[in-house]
Every structure is written in structure tokens, then in C-alpha cells.
Amino acid sequence: MSGHDTVPYQPVFVGETLAKLEALYPKYPEKRALLLPALWLVQEARGWVPPEAMHEVAQQLELTAAYVAGVATFYTMYHLHPVGRHFIQVCTTSPCGICGAEDVARELLVQTGCRDLGATSPDGRFTVVEVECLGACGFATPLLINDDFIESVSVDTVASVLARYP
Amino acid sequence: MGYPHPIHPKETPVLSTYFGDAEARTVAGWKARGGYQALQKALAMTPEQIVDEVKASGLRGRGGAGFPTGLKWSFMPKDDGKPHYLCCNADESEPGTFKDREILRWTPHALIEGCAIGQLAIRAETTYIYIRGEFTEPFHVLTAAVAEAYAAGILGADAMGSGKRIDIVIHRGAGAYICGEETALMNSLEGRRGNPRIKPPFPAVSGVFAKPTTINNVETLAAVPHIINRGAAWYASLTLSSPKSLGTKLISVCGHVQRPGVYEITLGLPMQELIYDLAGGMRPGRTLKAVIPGGSSVPIMTPAEVDGCPTDYEGIVSRGSMLGSGGMIVMDDTTDIVYQVMRLARFYAHESCAQCTNCREGTAWTTRVLERMLAGKGKESDIDLLMSLADNMTGKTICVLSDSCATPVVSGIGKFRSEFDAYISGARSLDVVEVS
């Protein structure tokens, strides 16, 4: 259904991932509360949240597919399509913006070869997106590369930062 | 990684004492610095005693609204037989605000201890710490700290040997500014879209999972152990101005200052001292143009308004703005106010949850008008239009996100009108990509 894969879909919620989900049940009085954690588990396992996985989450938590999609599309951090090997979020909201964040964002596009914000580089290495306020305004420009929070990136240091993500 | 700045003599380090001190992140390190004594003390107190102590301290909510914390706790029902919950709001996402992040990264046990005491005060058995998804490093630090606190018997079924149960669950958000609004946070925690709820019912009556709930900001809770340890009178004595603004406040200063960072001040410190002495003032050759003192949702202040303004709740209100979250955005004379107002509007348009008509459509429309103005296609009537849209977006929705979008527009036009006129007349224009 995703249209990206020619191999049959393999369920996410088996083995360790299922065990991680089940370990969360006692922490909440309602199953529904596991929705955000479950989507995180999917993204951790697959790198994105495919529609089939949303169906799986729906089944696990006794929700409908539309409900899961309504929630998943509300939050910006779930990738609803495959992204590059390294996912770069660059903050360009005002406090960083006045300190040159938009130049950093442009430099990131140039150096990664991503043609546009939201696009993945042709080599599949990077995806660069603009993010609204990373909450590190004093350390402009902050980047979130995968799970790494990197502060005080400038146009001059973009190259050395990217070099750490082959 | 060392903390970015040494403590300045005009700071009052309480919460920030151990920022930059990696050892304070461990249970042993925290205990060696006097940690968990407050919890030990609180475990021997009645909930009423804890609430009274916090009431007497004058502690007010540090997330933005400034509501008295002890009073908020006292709204929780007694002997109602229902589970109670404490939610800790670690969804710090208000542009300009990055103070809670430092608490989460450096002194996670201060927060854990504050949550535990808060739980005792409101008779809750579980605290949910809702941390924004983008805070990866703070999430890992906090997760490790909570695990260690459980292992050390500080949390769990027999907290510190008291026989009382204290549980803390960390819940990770996934990218939504609005989840910092307390009722949206509760919805998000329940696995719903982060839509703010209609009040009433208020959280103390029906909050998360429809049970009595109190929501407190990270900084608020992190201040509680100090109050329990050193007494309400000590905390209440910390003020340089208004008797209603007591204690210390973390101010995150960003933008065009030489030393951006998080500074802990006694409330009432003159704003100029904060900007020039602590944060190092403007870059050479630059002058102050504007300050947004409490996160992007509060009105912009001019240098004249900053002049002589005490940094506290009442002082900033008297100058037409608000202390808010304490996220201070400083702008020098290179700043294009129109562009920044557009950029903030775009932020709110991006973050609107889509429930209320006025917000959903108003934030997007406002952004479009400003984008077009910046591109040199503005009209004379756009100023009136923006003001009218702002009026239709103020005080008319479930939460204040749309008000927050209107605020910089109104204060920007009110205080920097000539910059808007310059774009409209064609004297200036930018190569702006109309995103929305």
C-alpha cells in the first residue's frame, strides 16, 4: 500500500518492539495513551511510519486507522514517508532567525544537495527540514540531526557538522 | 560539555547552581549537593503542610501564566477516592524560551524531587513528565535519572523507605507547540490530537484521564525542593521589587546580545542590568531596538519601555508587556521588525491546532498579508486589515494561541509603524518566499 516497497510488509510489533510496547501498558490507565509512544517505536524500528504500521498500531491499541492517522498527522516529528539516512531539522524561528539561522538553512541545502526544504538529497543521505523553535534559542543555530542536538551551528561550521554524518 | 557561562555576580543561583556540573545528574552527586533532603522532609509532612509552605513562599507558575502554585495545589479535591495526577509540563516550545531545558539537562533530580513533593502535596500517585519530542538530550538525561532514582529506592512503591508510592513516567511529545498549553498537553498525553479543551471543567476537577490533575512547569517544580529545604520565608525574601513577585526566575536571553544564555535572577532585577550586565549587551556598534521579554506571545517592548523596567510580573505588565515564560528575545537595530512579525505569525500558523475558526484561518491569513507586504505588494489598507484580523483573533478562541499570533502584530504595528509603511510604500522590499 505504501507503494515504496516491493517486498511484502513485515509487521513492526513483534519481538523486541512488541515487548517494549507491552512494557508501557502498566504506566497508563488507558490503552489510548500509548499512541504517541507506539508511533515512536514504529519510527525507531522503521525510520518512518508507514500506513501499514498505523494499522498495526490501531490494532494493538484498539483504535481505528483514521484515529491513528489523525493523531500521527497532527504531530510534526513522525515521518509519514521515508526520509534520508540523516534527518536534519534546522530551527529558523525568530530568535534563531535574527541570528542567521536562515543562512545556515540555505547552506545546509547547498552542502547536502537537498534541492528544497523537506526534500531528500539524491544520494539518500540527508533530508533537511525547517523546524519551528527547537527551544535552544540562546544557542543559534541549533540543529537536530537524527537524535543529536547540535548547538551554535554557523554557516562556517555546517561542513564540519555534516562530515560527522556519512 | 561545560555550561556556557560562569555565574554572574548579579545572578542569584538557586535552581541554576549546578548547571554545567555533570555530577549533579547522578543520584549520588545530587545527594552530595544536598539533594533529596527536601523530599525526605516532605515525606514526613502532611499534604496541607506542603501546600501551606509553598503558598507562603509566594511561588508562582514559571511557565508563563504566573498563577500562585500553592493555591493551584489547594484546588485539588481531598478524600474523593479517585486517582490524582501531577503533570509536569516540559514541553518548552515558546520561541525565546530555553530555561527548562537546562534544568532537564543538568539537574534532572531537582525536577524529580520537585515532582515527588508535588505529588505528595496533591495526593497523586503518578507524575507524568511531558517532554517535547525535540528535546532528545534532555530526554535521555532525564530518563537515566528517573531510572536511577527508581533503582535507588527514591521512587517506587516505598519511596525513600516511607511506605508511600511515588511514580514518575516520562512521556515524549512528537512536535506540537500547542501541547505546552495545559489542556492540550493532557489530550496529547492521553493519545489524542493536541487540541486544547474547553474549561470548565478545570484540570483539578477533570484533568488527564478525566481525573483530578495539576499541571506545573518544570521550573516551578524544580523550585519546590529549595522552598521545602530552606523555608518559605527565605524564598519570599528574594525580591527586588513587588511583594507579588517573589523568588528567583530563570530568564533565557537570546537574540542580539553578546552572551545569550539562561540567567537566574531575583525577581525585580532591572531589565537593563539583565540585558547589559548579565547578557553582555549589544554587539559592538549596535543599539537596542526591541525586546520581547516573555516568549514570543507577549507584546514587543521598545528601549524606552525597557528603561527602568523591573524584571518581574508586575513591572513588565506596567510597561505593557508580560514576564511570561521568561524567554527574552533581544533585537538590535539590524532587525527587520516586519519580517520578524511575519516569522512569528508563520510560527503560529504552523502550530495552530485547527480547532477554532479564528485561529486556523486567522493565523494563516495574517501570515499571507505580511509575506505579501514584505514582497513589496502590500496595500495601504493592509495595516487596518491586520489590526482587524488581530481583533478577530483576540479573546475569541478556546486557548490563546491565536491571541499570541495577534500580539506581535498589534505591538509591532503600534510601535514600529514606519517599518510597515516603508514596505507598503515600496521604499523597502525583500525577496520573500511566500510559504503559506
Add this chain to the structure above:
Amino acid sequence: MTQELVSVTVDGIAVQVPKGTMIIEAAKQAGVLIPHYCYHPSLPSPAVCRMCLVEVEKAPKLAPACVTAVSEGQVVHVSSPVARQARQGVLEFLLINHPLDCPICDQSGECELQDFVFQEGRSGSRYGDYPKRYAPVEEFGPDVLYVPNRCILCTRCVRFMNDVAGDNVLEVYERGDRAFIGIDTADQLDHPWAGNVVDLCPVGSLLSRDFLHKARAWDLDKTASICPGCTQGCNMTIDTRDSTVVRLRPRPNMEVNRHFICDTGRADYRWMNRGDRVEAPLQRIGDRLQACDWDIALDRFAALASEAGGATVVLAGGRASCEALGWTLRLVGETPRAAAMRVPIGQEAPIGKIPSLALRAERAANVAGAALLGVGSDWSAAIEAARTATLVIVLDATLTDDEANAVRGARHVVHLASLSESAHSHADLVLPVATMAEEQGVFVNRDHRAQRYLPARPAPGMARPAWWVASQAWQRSAPAERRAPATASEAFGALRPFAGLTYRDLGLTGRAVATVEASR
């Protein structure tokens, strides 16, 4: 228990309403309609459209009337300048992305956005030439189309499916002005009550494919009726265009169906427009049926009935009214050998979260009314009895071939029929009757609620209501002492279970009547 009452004033009109009433409902009591979109009395209120903001004296800001409860002495202003301006603002926001395609929109004429903009919106747009949001039409289900461009995100459809139907297939996707109503690609909006989302949609965003481009709303005549599809007795409106039925919609009745009808009932109207009707009385002359006038037909009917008396079998269709059943029985002396109503059995289809509301298994409208009048539902026994009866009266029921063969065993057969059918070929008389869409009458639903339906279109040719046919024949059997009822209401009130009641007593939402047990 008496409810505590609260006094409030809405636009200067004082009303007393039960404590806990929301301002929007209190205003209705005062005769003031507070414009609204997301609010619906049969759904939970999210207070998101912000259209119902009103000025409440002493309140710091405008209050959403749908979720603000009344309080003693409250003074509400709906048409004050501040409240009007707020609504004008909301209308303007709703219109910036709403296409002005009213001329091709099915909702036009019954569109709440159109109505309120006309009433108090701005005369022009300040939005300028920005492009409007665009997304193509989607098929949500077998009969429901979603036109996202027109959607104002009131979420009534989402709430209906979630909170009423309990089938959460619709959700708001995305956020901000990118939000839309979404459905999973693997799902269908095919719940048996899903069609209600079309009625609930205040604009033309959710459309019925069945009704698509069929008529303009202002050309429709609306008639209060009762769904004849099952024993639930949902109140409905029959919409006709030039006497052709084009749509059935639910009519609110909080005791029976709230604001809803099922898709089966909604879709079942084509029979009302059928052209293959009996249009004149037909009498057997020799081996063929031949048209005659009512005088001849009624005289012959009266004679057959008098002759047969208790040796009669009555076979009634499921849409037979109380009036028709009651007067047919009276015609044959109240004690037929057998009388039954045909009650097809189907699958019960509950709406979901309203326990008292379902498409019922018994697919006939007047089972309870028939029982009150002494007409049971043992159809096969009645068919057996018909084989040897002196007279069989078939009251607008379509017979299978086997049934028709059985009936042929009777000495005489009279059909009171709407449709022209092959089973009539052996009848002594075929008398043209109106359908329930063409007459007034009463059905009694499973909760013993007697409910009126009104004629939505004229009966074709010489067709008359069945009660009129039966009662006229009854009068002709003894003209000196009998007087047939002059109106349907009289015909109703003359029946023993409803003695003394008139149509006026029933109103348009019905009234509970005694059960069979109690009426004995």
C-alpha cells in the same frame, strides 16, 4: 422531581429554563436563533466554530453559547454590535477558503454558511486574490462524497461517527489551515447510519450521491412523515419536487430517532414514485377486469363484505395505516377468520451508541398498530385460512405466486392495491388506493407511540386512501344507520384503541398510546 429553573434574559426577552441549560438552547426558548456551526443538539459540543459567541453581561469576554450554562439573572446579548462583529469575523474567516460555487452546490438554499453570510456577513471580501485551498472531491462511502474545499471543519461528521455511531472512521487530519476530514484508504463510510453526516454537514461539503444535482433546495416541498421501513418509526421529511419524491431526511424527534434515520430508510423512496399504479377501480366482468366508477365498485365491495362477514381473511401489507386496518376490520364485522400483516424480517442494525435506536428486524411500519387493532403477524396461518375463506381482502400487499395461488382458493378476492400486479388477475375487485406518501394516517411504533404522517404527493387517478374505501363500503352496507368518517382524523378517532384522540392530539411528533394488554 421538579427541575430547578433559572431566569435569563436573551436580547431583552426573559425566559425560565432548567438549570444546566446551555445559553444556545435557552435562546431558542426565547425565540432567538444564535448562529452556529459545530453545535448540534444530538452531538457533544466542542465549541470550535466560535460562531455562537455571545455577549454575557459582567463576563470578561464573549462566551460560546453552546457550552456556557445559564445562570440566574444572566443577561445575554446576541444581536449587540460586539457579538455581531464577532460573528462577522468568523464568517469572513470561514469564507476565505470556501469556494463561492453556490450555483453548483447541492447545499445551496439550505446552507447555514450561505444563510448566515446573507444575514450578517460582510458585503465584500478583504481576502484579495490569494488562491483558495484546493483538494479534489473524495468518495467517503457508497453514498457520501466529501468536497474538502467547502469544509469548514465543524467536525459534526467526525463526532457523529465517533460519538453516535461508534464507528470512528472519520477524523481530522493535519493541523492549522492544512486540516481536513480524512478517512483511511482501507476504510469506507458505510455504517448503516452513515448517511446522517450529509444532513449534519452545515455546508455542502458532505453530499449524498443519490441526491446529487437532483433538485435545488428551494424547489423542494417538505412533508412531515414517518419512515415505513421498520417498527422504530423514525420521523422523517419527504422532499418532493413537482410531486416526485427526491429525498427522505430525518425529522427531529428526541423520543424516537433524535435527528437521525438509517441509510436503509433514507434510500427507500423510489417505490413512492412508481408509475405502474392502479388508477381506477376494476371489477370482474366475466373473465376480465374492467374499469368502473367508485359507486359501482364500493357497492360491490359492500355486498361481498356483508355476505362473507366473519368468513373473511384480511392480508395486509406492512405500510397499512391504523385507519385502513381498523376500517377494513369494521367492514367485515370486526371478527374475521384471520387477519395478518406481512412483516419481513431483516438484520437489526443499531445506530451504535443510542440504545433505543436501530433499524429493527421487523421491517414493517405498523406492527404494533395492527396488534392493537387485532391484526396479528402470523402471515402463513392467514394464507392457509385464505384458501377456504369466503372473502379475502388484500390490503396493499404484494403476494408471491404461491400466496396468490392460495388466495385463489377463496370464493371472492378483493385487492385494495396501489401497484398494478399480476396477482390481481383473479380478483373480483381491484380498488386503487393511495400509498402512505399520498395519504394521511397513523402508524404505531414498537414503543406504542402513535405517529402521524402526511400526504407528500397526490394519489394518481382515482386512487383513494384505503380507510376511505373501507369506510365507504361499510356505510353502503347499511346506509340508514352508518355514517362514514369525513376526515382521516375522524377515521382515526373512531377506532377503539384510540378512542377520543384526534390528529391534533398527536401533533407531529406523536404520542404514546395504551399497549394491547392495557387496552383489553
